Amino acid sequence: MPSTSDHSAASFSTFIKSAIGPVGATIVTLWVANTYPPENPIWRYLAYWALIPAVWILAFLYWARRKWTGFSKPRKTASAIFAACVIVGIGFGSLLFHFRPSPPGQLVHSGNQSTPSETPSQPVTNPIQLPHFPTPDEIAEAIKRNERVVQTSTPLSPLIKEKLFSVLIPFNDGEGDPIPQYRPKNEPAHFASMALFYVRISQWAKVLWTDGISRNQ
């Protein structure tokens, strides 16, 4: 028959073992809190939504197993709890592995946008970046790259755009100015006006033909 001291030692041992889970979870929680903010946002996310809950769930399950084993609960129940612990642990471990940080240069998915993963030396405050607008230097470089590519890559059908304009020009081959006076009711002022255009035709017609230049063309 065990003595009282033996019984006390066994109870103390059971208590220590059952306390390992909560103590471990507390240590992990304090460690995460102490190292906040982590450099990588994915770890920040996992720490708050996966790691801390996971360790506390595991701690509870471990504590429950020790407690029920210690109070001589049916062995089948204890085994089921232990199996649940293992499954949950493997599940969270897989989750952590799946969401591990990507190496620099790969894409990390954030919501509906893909953003380049950052290097550890560059803390990120906003992982979603604005659209990148090319600078003149980048465009110039792209054009040079395009020129090189044109010579080395497979040709595709060219992109073609066409537009047809026309202009009516009345020409007086009798007496007076070659071009009649132009007086539009509503002159659009996009830039040089059509009125000036017609005046210049008149002037050049006189100058060129008075000098007989057309005959030398």
Next chain:
Amino acid sequence: MGESALDGRDKPKSVEDIDTLLQEVVRYHVFVACGELQSDRSGFEWNYKTGMKPIAIPALATPNRIDYPPKAIIENLSKTLMGRTSEIDYWKKTTDKFSVPAGSTVRFMTSKEGNPGAYDLQISNPAIYTLTFTVQRTLLLNNYGFLPTGFEADADTIKHTRTFNIAIKGKFEFKRTTGTDPIVQEQYIQWTDGLFNGLGKYFEE
């Protein structure tokens, strides 16, 4: 009443001479308009309802923009009828710039080099794109006695006036390959659309 020494040769009389003059002038105006569209512009507009008001129009974005050398413009123009006008002096003295995409050349092509019977203005970088404006007179009817909208003349002048219809065909061709940068392609498309739309407003409004 006798004719003066200049009468009969102070303006082109034959259809061929008038064609030459008008097509050269229209081509030159297409060139000038392209330059102005690629520069910041300010001015005013007016109509009988709202009166006059100032306007400012920002320059059209030219991909990889550079200023085409004035000497090259003068050299080109000198080979055309416009080279015999004061426009050569203008290009020698002006601070205005004619912008093109880097690596481009500007050519005023004769009918021997370009389309037969037409006057071409070509801006191109053969490795990337070719933009050609072909100026050509369309069918000419013996339409003396009528004036287009906006013109005024006395009855005697109208009898000796006929209207020429000058067509300007703009054609842009962008070379594409499997490695073409879509950013560059989009820049050129926007540039071309801007030029076509601007010229459309200039000649047709």
